[in-house]
Amino acid sequence: EKEFEINVVRDRIRVLHLNGRPSWDSRYLREVLAHNPKVDLLSFFILRSLGDDVEASISELSLIPFPSNLLFDDYLSSFDLIIFQNFKYDPFIDKRYLSNIRKYVKNGGAFLMIGGELSFQGGGYSRTPIEEILPVSFRDNSRPFVDKPFHPVLNKEFSRHPILRLEKDLNQNAWQSLPPLQGINMGLLPDKNAHVLLQYAKEKESVIPILIAGNFGSGRTALLATDSVWNWNFRNVGSGGSGRYFQRFWNNVIDWLIAEPETRRLQLESDKERYREGEQVLIKFKLLQKNYQPAVDVTAQLTLTPLRTESGMETELKTDEQGEGFFPFLPDGEGFYTVRIQTDLEGESLTEEIMFSVLKDTAEFEKPLVNETLLKKISEITDGRYHLLNGSDDLSSYKFANPDVQVNSHSRSLSLWDNWWAY
Known part of the structure; x- marks a missing residue:
């Protein structure tokens, strides 16, 4: 009986990405996920709602029925992270499957909701299991989504949070260099133990949370109350910069949500x-x-x-x-x-x-010194030669004759004219 160690590591990060409306934000996020070699991505994009007048029958527009039972029952536990991006669950997901997501997160899963008109209150998530797992409470608001420009700022209390680490030394400067965003989800009240990482505050106005992270059971959840962080890529590149801060931000979000070792407290x-x-x-x-x-x-x-x-x-x-x-x-x-x-x-x-x-040292290293007697005996039995080399020896001076090689071969003649299988 012998004991040995097996090192088990996470091979790929399985991500389920549901998007309720194609947009620049969803395009750039999907690009980051698809180009991350660690991510195994499964994406669903809702291209039309039931209220759209497309002058065509549903059978001509739908390729497959939305596989809600497979995703949120049979294979839910196989995902490391679930992302709802500007996604209204009804009528694509039965409300009972939201309870499955709650159980999934409580047992160690990860969930992220990204803002937009179809997220949070606008997506019908008030008083559902999704509101329960997110680190906020939804307040009734006549305008749950406000389309206005803003520049989010770091919450100094969480300045060392792994999600916010764009640069090792000049992190504050990196965040200040990012272009402004457009559109905010309103009416999100952070829970007592929530991590409010990014926020927006105008003079004489209350602070509006933008990026919030938290824990639920053994899992982690986060929300981003805007659908315009694609500007951190598009506008930066357009002004002669790069999109590396955008990519690093999303990689940080993923690493924290799935509780990579370097993000643990x-x-x-x-x-x-x-x-x-x-x-x-x-x-x-x-x-x-x-x-x-x-x-x-x-x-x-x-x-x-x-x-x-x-x-x-x-x-x-x-x-x-x-x-x-x-x-x-x-x-x-x-x-x-x-x-x-x-x-x-x-x-x-x-x-x-x-x-x-x-x-203990293996047998190979128990007696590492040269056994001259044994080597001489081996060379004698195998008709070889034994030489003791020093550092100045020129190996080209040693001639080794090629061994004799014997190959057994035989031949056989067959006539073809009277063999039917030859034709």
């Missing part, structure tokens, strides 16, 4: 995955507050457990000024070890777990 790692017996192991963890500022002087419980044992070693660690903690130790022997760290921060319990291995 508690991060745990070892300095190596495999160690030799007798080698020191260094465990490192990093703890961040809800606003992604370092959590200083916070106690965490670290448990180190060898495989096949029920109990392990426990120790308490405190974070430093960078929100980091370190634990060096020397393992007792070879085998696999599990490291688990747990802490309570701002009313939330955070847990992470990793594994590493301690292995």
